[in-house]
Amino acid sequence: xxxxxxxxxxxxxxxxxxxxxxxxxxxxxxxxxxxxxxxxxxxxxxxxxxxxxxxxxxxxxxxxxxxxxxxxxxxxxxxxx
Numbered sequence: 427x428x429x430x431x432x433x434x435x436x437x438x439x440x441x442x443x444x445x446x447x448x449x450x451x452x453x454x455x456x457x458x459x460x461x462x463x464x465x466x467x468x469x470x471x472x473x474x475x476x477x478x479x480x481x482x483x484x485x486x487x488x489x490x491x492x493x494x495x496x497x498x499x500x501x502x503x504x505x506x507x
Contacts, residue, residue, distance in 0.1 A: 427454045449475025456502050458483055464494035 430439055431454060441448060441455075448455070452474055482503035489497045 427451055445471040445473065446475040448473065449477055449479075452479060452481055455481075458498075458500040460496075460498045460500065462496045462498070 483500035484503050486499040486501050
């Protein structure tokens with residue numbers, strides 16, 4: 427992943443879904459796009475796998491839709507010393 431990010435291709439890397447893969451790549455994720463729906467569906471796949479690793483992101487924007495759906499954009503918060 428790091429070598430792909432270092433390439434000067436002009437393209438972004440987009441990971442949809444993920445779970446365990448997103449958890450393994452968490453250190454490389456610069457931006458999150460979260461889609462939320464007003465439905466309680468019960469159990470599901472954890473968004474970042476089973477490992478608990480708090481990582482700070484800042485809210486950049488929100489778009490809401492008539493049905494109550496939301497799309498939220500977050501960027502990685504720089505590490506604090």
